[in-house]
Amino acid sequence: xxxxxxxxxxxIVTGGSRGIGREIALALAEAGAKxxxxxxxxxxxxxxxxxxxxxGGTALAIAAHMGQEEALTTLVERTVEAFGGxxxxxxxxxxxxxxxxxxxxxxxxxxxxxEVNLRGAFLLCQRVIPLMQERGGGKIINVASIAGVKPQPAxxxxxxxxxxxxxxxQVLAQELGPFNIQVNALAPGVIKTRFxxxxxxxxxxxxxxxxxxxxxRLGEVEDIVGAALYLxxxxxxxxTGAVLLIDGGMNVAGFFG
Numbered sequence: 001x002x003x004x005x006x007x008x009x010x011x012i013v014t015g016g017s018r019g020i021g022r023e024i025a026l027a028l029a030e031a032g033a034k035x036x037x038x039x040x041x042x043x044x045x046x047x048x049x050x051x052x053x054x055x056g057g058t059a060l061a062i063a064a065h066m067g068q069e070e071a072l073t074t075l076v077e078r079t080v081e082a083f084g085g086x087x088x089x090x091x092x093x094x095x096x097x098x099x100x101x102x103x104x105x106x107x108x109x110x111x112x113x114x115e116v117n118l119r120g121a122f123l124l125c126q127r128v129i130p131l132m133q134e135r136g137g138g139k140i141i142n143v144a145s146i147a148g149v150k151p152q153p154a155x156x157x158x159x160x161x162x163x164x165x166x167x168x169x170q171v172l173a174q175e176l177g178p179f180n181i182q183v184n185a186l187a188p189g190v191i192k193t194r195f196x197x198x199x200x201x202x203x204x205x206x207x208x209x210x211x212x213x214x215x216x217r218l219g220e221v222e223d224i225v226g227a228a229l230y231l232x233x234x235x236x237x238x239x240t241g242a243v244l245l246i247d248g249g250m251n252v253a254g255f256f257g
Contacts, residue, residue, distance in 0.1 A: 008034075012086060014038045034058040086128045086135075096157070101156070125168075144166050144186065145188060184244065187243050189218075217248060
């Protein structure tokens with residue numbers, strides 16, 4: 001459909017070396033966007049960029065740590081040098097080095113999760129928003145989590161960071177509406193990626209999740225792609241400040257309380 005055509009658009013996807021970020025990057029490129037794939041390790045983003053180009057798309061691979069301001073500044077500067085501006089930003093980078101009760105976490109673990117999951121998204125938004133204003137509009141897609149809507153057991157700091165991501169989305173949507181910049185969030189449930197391996201690779205946990213999920217299965221990375229493409233496309237031009245749950249119904253089933 002022409003409404004999904006992203007030809008001549010420039011997108012930055014953080015956390016783009018694997019999992020959800022990789023699939024979003026590939027999908028945006030398939031729709032015609034020039035995609036800058038960013039993640040901490042160069043070899044990871046090189047692989048995704050090469051795959052995009054193998055499929056006939058245009059990509060640039062940039063290693064950038066989402067917690068480092070200089071790295072984010074360089075990421076945006078190199079994107080502008082290569083492609084002239086930014087139309088779409090996907091804040092997908094995330095980490096979770098603590099699994100267990102919140103009170104057992106260290107201050108260093110708290111700082112690390114907030115730095116990558118929330119502060120990095122804030123800093124990237126600061127850098128791309130003026131560029132979007134210059135181009136007459138843009139799309140910011142923040143990858144939050146169902147854990148940001150209802151706390152997920154043993155992932156307390158992560159839940160707080162993703163709740164912050166949702167509020168960041170809503171604040172920016174309110175502030176940027178007059179500039180024709182739509183800001184929305186995706187809130188995946190348990191998606192089978194390496195990041196969430198402790199959940200779906202533990203049989204007792206995986207079975208409990210499936211039993212309490214109306215659709216009766218765990219999510220696949222492909223389940224996120226359509227929503228991301230919709231939020232990046234003109235079809236969502238009247239959608240801003242939204243949080244789109246992609247969780248197989250876990251939220252309505254009350255699995256997290």
